[in-house]
Amino acid sequence: MKYYWIDPSCNGKYGKKNIMFDSYICEARALAKRALERLESPTDTDFARVFNVLFKTPKTATQKKYPLSEFWHFMRGKPNLPLDKKTKVSIPEHVMATLADFASDWELTDDQKKAHVRIYADNGARFCVDAATGEMHDPINHIKPTSNPADFMLMGVSGQVICNDLVNRGPDDDENPERVIMDFYPNTWMGMTSKPPMPWSMRTRIQATASRGYSGEPLKLEYWDIMNLVTSTVAHEFMHTYAYAFSDGSRTHNDASMATAGWQYIMSEKKEICWHNADAMALLMMAAGFADMRPYGETKGGYTLPRNWDKIPGSNDPDVTNEKWDPDSVFNDAARGRFIWHSDMTN
Secondary structure (H helix, E strand, O other): OEEEEOOHHHOOOOHHHOOOOOHHHHHHHHHHHHHHHHHHHHOOOHHHEEEEEEEOOOOOOOOOEOOHHHHHHHOOOOOOOOOOOHHHHHHHHHHHHHHHHHHOOOEEEEOOOOOOOEEEEOOOOEEOOOOOOOEEOOOOOOOOOOEEEEEEEHOOOEEEEEOOOEEOOOOHHOOOOEEEEEOOHHHHOOOOOOOOOOOOOOOHHHHHHHHOOOOOOOOEOOHHHHHOOOOHHHHHHHHHOOOOOEEEEOOOOOOOOOOOOOOOHHHHOHHHHHHEEHHHHHHHHHHHHHHOOOOOOOOEEEEEOHHHHHOOOOOOOOOOOOOOOOOOOOOOHHHHOOOEOOOOOOO
């Protein structure tokens, strides 16, 4: 079992005084469970399509790969670690194993030192500069960040995981050696556009947007109706922990200058980047929730990517590993991140 600890600074943000941050973590984990159920279903072809688009690999792919990102090696300080053949799994196997673990193997704890993940939303207030070395550090969790948290906030980053340069305090060090620190910045609650703060639950947000839809259509929604959620940021950041070590794609681990979230970002990445990408995982979880939602007045069905994706040449080719799919294709709503309501949604 793995444990997470939540600082009080995370609760009751932006006027939502009755919302505890753990509710977002529980929701993300519930969506991971739902995504796993859908992927395991042999009849859920609609969700298999979502997997195909996000990971640029069919759910039926059996080719074995090393699911170890550059970030995985960085976190363990082993950039040249030999890869044992036993670590090879297919991409669908790797994704489903990660979903299963995230859904079932975490608990909230009040023991901060035991926690594998410590979560803050204090806008970096706890950081200070060491007078002797001039280095910034977190004196509470005994960890040194690679970048100044203020830089991330200025650039509008929603969240950050700090996992490097643990300070070893000798034989009396009783800290969890695999601890990571998650910082959630103001943009987490503001969303990734100029919208007002909307820390709503997945269900509330989708029911609200489904009444209007894309361009006034209640049956078609844009991907940002999923992405502007605290829950999706939580899912993304948990994928960066030691347990999973998914990466931010072509962005290096200490570079805040590139977007690392959103449908268009995933669509612009190559297939082998998507295989171990944190936001591909987060989007997959959010899409599982989307699949269970429907417009007001409807009693069945759900939202999924357009089914015309299956007609695109190469969309089910497991052998092409370096292509980038064009989100501007004239009939490619799937790559644009547009979700369509279907009354006959598969399950």
